[in-house]
Amino acid sequence: xxxxxxxxxxxxxxxxxxxxxxxxxxxxxxxxxxxxxxxxxxxxxxxxxxxxxxxxxxxxxxxxxxxxxxxxxxxxxxxxxxxxxxxxxxxxxxxxxxxxxxxxxxxxxxxxxxxxxxxxxxxxxxxxxxxxxxxxxxxxxxxxxxxxxxxxxxxxxxxxxxxxxxxxxxxxxxxxxxxxxxxxxxxxxxxxxxxxxxxxxxxxxxxxxxxxxxxxxxxxxxxxxxxxxxxxxxxxxxxxxxxxxxxxxxxxxxxxxxxxxxxxxxxxxxxxxxxxxxxxxxxxx
Amino acid sequence: xxxxxxxxxxxxxxxxxxxxxxxxxxxxxxxxxxxxxxxxxxxxxxxxxxxxxxxxxxxxxxxxxxxxxxxxxxxxxxxxxxxxxxxxxxxxxxxxxxxxxxxxxxxxxxxxxxxxxxxxxxxxxxxxxxxxxxxxxxxxxxxxxxxxxxxxxxxxxxxxxxxxxxxxxxxxxxxxxxxxxxxxxxxxxxxxxxxxxxxxxxxx
Numbered sequence: 001x002x003x004x005x006x007x008x009x010x011x012x013x014x015x016x017x018x019x020x021x022x023x024x025x026x027x028x029x030x031x032x033x034x035x036x037x038x039x040x041x042x043x044x045x046x047x048x049x050x051x052x053x054x055x056x057x058x059x060x061x062x063x064x065x066x067x068x069x070x071x072x073x074x075x076x077x078x079x080x081x082x083x084x085x086x087x088x089x090x091x092x093x094x095x096x097x098x099x100x101x102x103x104x105x106x107x108x109x110x111x112x113x114x115x116x117x118x119x120x121x122x123x124x125x126x127x128x129x130x131x132x133x134x135x136x137x138x139x140x141x142x143x144x145x146x147x148x149x150x151x152x153x154x155x156x157x158x159x160x161x162x163x164x165x166x167x168x169x170x171x172x173x174x175x176x177x178x179x180x181x182x183x184x185x186x187x188x189x190x191x192x193x194x195x196x197x198x199x200x201x202x203x204x205x206x207x208x209x210x211x212x213x214x215x216x217x218x219x220x221x222x223x224x225x226x227x228x229x230x231x232x233x234x235x236x237x238x239x240x241x242x243x244x245x246x247x248x249x250x251x252x253x254x255x256x257x258x259x260x261x262x263x264x265x266x267x268x269x270x271x272x273x274x275x276x277x278x279x280x281x282x283x284x285x
Numbered sequence: 286x287x288x289x290x291x292x293x294x295x296x297x298x299x300x301x302x303x304x305x306x307x308x309x310x311x312x313x314x315x316x317x318x319x320x321x322x323x324x325x326x327x328x329x330x331x332x333x334x335x336x337x338x339x340x341x342x343x344x345x346x347x348x349x350x351x352x353x354x355x356x357x358x359x360x361x362x363x364x365x366x367x368x369x370x371x372x373x374x375x376x377x378x379x380x381x382x383x384x385x386x387x388x389x390x391x392x393x394x395x396x397x398x399x400x401x402x403x404x405x406x407x408x409x410x411x412x413x414x415x416x417x418x419x420x421x422x423x424x425x426x427x428x429x430x431x432x433x434x435x436x437x438x439x440x441x442x443x444x445x446x447x448x449x450x451x452x453x454x455x456x457x458x459x460x461x462x463x464x465x466x467x468x469x470x471x472x473x474x475x476x477x478x479x480x481x482x483x484x485x486x487x488x489x
Contacts (some may be wrong), residue, residue, distance in 0.1 A: 065369060065370040066342055066369040066370045068369075069369030069370065069389075069390045069391060070298045070300065070301045070369055070390065071300060071301075072390065072391040073301045073304065073305075073367075073369065073390035073391040073392070074298075074300040074301050074303075074304040075304075075391065076304075076390075076391035076392065076393065077301075077304030077305050077307060077308040077391075078304045078307060078308075080308050080311075080393065080394035080397075081304070081307040081308040081310075081311045083394065084308070084311040084312065084394070085311060098307075102304075102307065105300065105303075105304070108300070109300060112300075151344065
């Protein structure tokens, strides 16, 4: 049997009272099914992580259609205006200058659409690749992805990052997903609050070998009672919520050797998660 | 230039707004544009004929909220709502508040032209009937209290005799007030008079 295909061997020597070697004993166990089960679990987690991204995408469709249709509208309008100009008998210098301007504005719009598509494509990709990156870049990206939501749900967003910050070593897309989930949670938590008072804070601090990220909203906070199972799958306080956002976030953070928790009994909603810094993770490899 | 219609464009997306302005200007129409509903409200002085072309999803007040606000302030300006993401709920709300139409971004030149054309013709009709109502109300206000009393009873279909009895005045007095009412209101029959009173009551 090959070791790699799912067998586990334990060997030991057998001795008598005087320490004389009697012989050897070897026990082999077939753990193919255990390995397969582990593999399946990992796959499932990956699928779930992907699913939660897809769910987030679904929620973002309204915002994205808006984001893409705006530049499309501009393209349609500028080209319609050009057609109207071209229908005229004569084109003077003024008209030609206008059309030049419109043509370049059309190409700016296509760049705008292209950028949106590229970001979406990156966000929707399944799989796991770890790399070194700056957490503030991931925060910026997560804020971009949730912009269409926060635009109407949050009045003030503050991001605080220390000047010198070690890189983290993680799957960037998955970490962005955790941030997106926490930001969306915060938006939900502040629903129904009066405009002007809704505030979202993202603070990054460094402690020894960890980078710690806090996401705080000015909602009513989390009760200790709810916090104990807030990370369980399918636990949600929202009617239309799937209840997988925080469960996925926890499995992602823990898979990276970090920790995520809800801080309770504050006058605000507060989640904190940690990620090992680049040096530490790479030493462990 | 004085009675040319004005198209007000409200959109918080600079590219979308400026492109709409370029297109409407090429349609040989006068355009004034604003980056938010609030800016439009602060600047609008009630000019007619006009129509408002507003995006829905904007920072601050949305397009439909702007429409609802105009209606609450008794401004019947024709409104076209543009939306980059059509939703049934939004359409229902907009039409209920009296939007002329909803157009989906991106739209064709022909769709915009038709929407503007419909909005302007509705605005003209609406404005004409409002002016007529205003004229009738002015005339009604020119009546004396005693004449108004008689008018209310005429409209109810009472005869001169019944009116005289009810108001405890002579038939001759009723007749004289009646002719004064007809003259001030510019009508020659009870039927016409009733029609005017009904038209004046139409709004509100």
